[in-house]
Amino acid sequence: MSAPLIAEPLLERAPLIARDWLTHALPEPLRWIANSLITIVVLLTVFGLLFAFLTLAERKVLGRVQNRPGPNRTGWAGLLQPFADGIKMLTKEDIVPRTADRVLHFLAPVAILGFSFLTFAVIPYGRHLVPVELDAGILYFFAAGSATELSIFMAGWSSHNKYALVAAMRALAQLISYELPLLLSAVPVVLAAGTLSASGIVEAQAGYKWGLVPHWHVLTPWGAASFAVFFISALSESNRSPFDLPEAESELIAGHLTEYSGFKYALFFMAEYFGMCALCGMAVTLFLGGWQAPLPALEFIPSYAWFSAKLLALLLVFIWVRATLPRLRMDQLTRFAWKFLVPLALVNLGASAFWSLTFAWTGPMQAVRWAVSLALAVGPFLLLGLRLGSGIGKRTYRCA
Amino acid sequence: MNAALAIIALVTVGSAAAAMLGRNLLRSILMLAVSWAGAAAFYLWAGAQFVAFAQVLVYLGAISMVALFAVLLTRQSRDEPAAAPAARRRGVLAVAAAAAVAAVLLWAVKKTPLPVAWRPVPSTTVRELGAQLMGRHGAALLVVGVLLTIALIGGVVLASDRAYEKPEDKP
Numbered sequence: 153m154s155a156p157l158i159a160e161p162l163l164e165r166a167p168l169i170a171r172d173w174l175t176h177a178l179p180e181p182l183r184w185i186a187n188s189l190i191t192i193v194v195l196l197t198v199f200g201l202l203f204a205f206l207t208l209a210e211r212k213v214l215g216r217v218q219n220r221p222g223p224n225r226t227g228w229a230g231l232l233q234p235f236a237d238g239i240k241m242l243t244k245e246d247i248v249p250r251t252a253d254r255v256l257h258f259l260a261p262v263a264i265l266g267f268s269f270l271t272f273a274v275i276p277y278g279r280h281l282v283p284v285e286l287d288a289g290i291l292y293f294f295a296a297g298s299a300t301e302l303s304i305f306m307a308g309w310s311s312h313n314k315y316a317l318v319a320a321m322r323a324l325a326q327l328i329s330y331e332l333p334l335l336l337s338a339v340p341v342v343l344a345a346g347t348l349s350a351s352g353i354v355e356a357q358a359g360y361k362w363g364l365v366p367h368w369h370v371l372t373p374w375g376a377a378s379f380a381v382f383f384i385s386a387l388s389e390s391n392r393s394p395f396d397l398p399e400a401e402s403e404l405i406a407g408h409l410t411e412y413s414g415f416k417y418a419l420f421f422m423a424e425y426f427g428m429c430a431l432c433g434m435a436v437t438l439f440l441g442g443w444q445a446p447l448p449a450l451e452f453i454p455s456y457a458w459f460s461a462k463l464l465a466l467l468l469v470f471i472w473v474r475a476t477l478p479r480l481r482m483d484q485l486t487r488f489a490w491k492f493l494v495p496l497a498l499v500n501l502g503a504s505a506f507w508s509l510t511f512a513w514t515g516p517m518q519a520v521r522w523a524v525s526l527a528l529a530v531g532p533f534l535l536l537g538l539r540l541g542s543g544i545g546k547r548t549y550r551c552a
Numbered sequence: 553m554n555a556a557l558a559i560i561a562l563v564t565v566g567s568a569a570a571a572m573l574g575r576n577l578l579r580s581i582l583m584l585a586v587s588w589a590g591a592a593a594f595y596l597w598a599g600a601q602f603v604a605f606a607q608v609l610v611y612l613g614a615i616s617m618v619a620l621f622a623v624l625l626t627r628q629s630r631d632e633p634a635a636a637p638a639a640r641r642r643g644v645l646a647v648a649a650a651a652a653v654a655a656v657l658l659w660a661v662k663k664t665p666l667p668v669a670w671r672p673v674p675s676t677t678v679r680e681l682g683a684q685l686m687g688r689h690g691a692a693l694l695v696v697g698v699l700l701t702i703a704l705i706g707g708v709v710l711a712s713d714r715a716y717e718k719p720e721d722k723p
Contacts (some may be wrong), residue, residue: 256579294609299608
């Protein structure tokens with residue numbers, strides 16, 4: 153895609169070489185279409201397989217945390233379990249309620265999967281592996297993500313079931329609440345990098361201080377705070393525990409998905425995991441240096457390997473959080489978003505502006521810069537966190 | 553390129569018309585969302601990426617939600633179609649309001665100088681957009697911000713009205 157390719161190791165360019173070898177015989181306009189198609193097919197395959205094995209990894213890890221083996225009967229150590237699940241989902245009966253709005257009921261899972269897949273387009277997976285290079289890539293990512301809310305409403309309303317409708321509105325309330333901190337925590341990065349392009353943000357994190365510490369945004373005071381806010385909001389946006397109230401399978405018979413069965417239900421599930429992968433990929437891009445290696449000595453490993461490693465690590469933290477934390481109550485959820493995360497993200501915007509303005513400070517002023525930034529990150533956290541529980545009465549426990 | 557524009561225009565206008573003619577309010581809103589997406593596609597076609605994505609983020613992500621919530625929270629019955637224009641007075645008022653809006657829009661369009669001659673495409677980076685918003689159009693931005701803040705405060709005041717608290721809601 154870019155010019156200076158010659159000096160780089162072969163492995164870095166391997167995906168591009170493979171693609172060009174496949175399409176080099178085609179004429180020019182066809183080659184462009186073929187290249188795009190190959191990108192789409194590769195993305196679908198990679199993330200489809202990642203989805204399949206993520207469900208397995210989740211069940212395995214949850215099993216280990218709860219001191220049981222997890223699925224281990226299908227294939228070697230349960231490796232074929234996702235495919236067995238897929239066949240089961242495909243062969244299940246697809247029930248549509250008689251009074252349902254059939255068109256919308258059918259369109260909702262298609263739309264949610266489509267929108268969540270669209271978000272994969274702008275994430276830079278490697279130095280040369282950016283499916284679509286957009287100037288406003290970050291904005292595109294959040295725009296495509298916010299469009300999934302419409303499909304959740306479609307699912308709840310078209311089911312013609314009052315519980316599904318109420319659950320859809322609850323889900324929307326949660327998604328809207330957490331969209332704000334999610335966006336606000338990405339703004340400081342845009343401010344610091346000075347660009348809305350995802351690749352530009354990754355390149356802004358290149359280089360190492362003293363040849364050792366990478367220039368990742370997460371290693372600055374405002375970046376760490378932003379990353380925390382982004383990560384918590386991402387947990388909530390992808391309906392993951394401890395924010396999995398919209399589904400709450402043990403209490404709510406799956407909320408807005410009550411009237412869905414068979415493969416349509418599986419599609420919602422797939423969209424949820426796609427959304428989780430996309431948000432983790434964006435977190436890696438914004439804060440964890442994208443495809444950059446953590447040490448200069450490790451740059452011989454291809455960039456996409458680094459991206460995958462960081463992505464998988466974040467996904468494992470998602471699973472770990474699910475195994476550890478209990479579910480929140482609805483009022484705790486909204487209180488947490490509006491009284492804690494949003495003000496924290498707003499203050500953090502100021503901290504990021506201070507960090508950018510004091511870029512030229514050196515020597516002892518550098519210490520002042522760090523101290524002020526740290527105070528701006530930790531102070532509001534402590535102040536808001538201590539006041540978070542105020543106004544709620546003392547908790548009482550009763551035996552059932 | 554003109555074929556793409558024709559398709560985009562057809563989708564935008566067609567879904568807007570469907571939203572207007574439909575009797576089911578919620579379907580109308582969803583059609584309206586399609587129309588907004590068409591407008592975003594038009595911006596994309598015209599090369600204004602930033603505006604296009606902002607359109608999707610604001611209109612599809614937020615405004616459609618506001619409309620849906622408004623309809624769901626104010627409707628009496630679930631299957632009630634939109635009320636038909638029962639009285640002639642109501643119909644006349646509706647036409648008058650529509651005509652007033654159309655007149656204002658037409659006046660604004662007529663007053664705006666639209667250069668027909670070809671000019672080099674201005675480079676609109678995000679930085680430039682920000683500078684324009686904060687500099688030349690700063691006052692308008694402030695007015696919009698104040699208006700939205702007042703609306704937000706009004707909403708909070710309405711929502712936190714203690715007079716409507718029912719006794720069974722108290723712990």
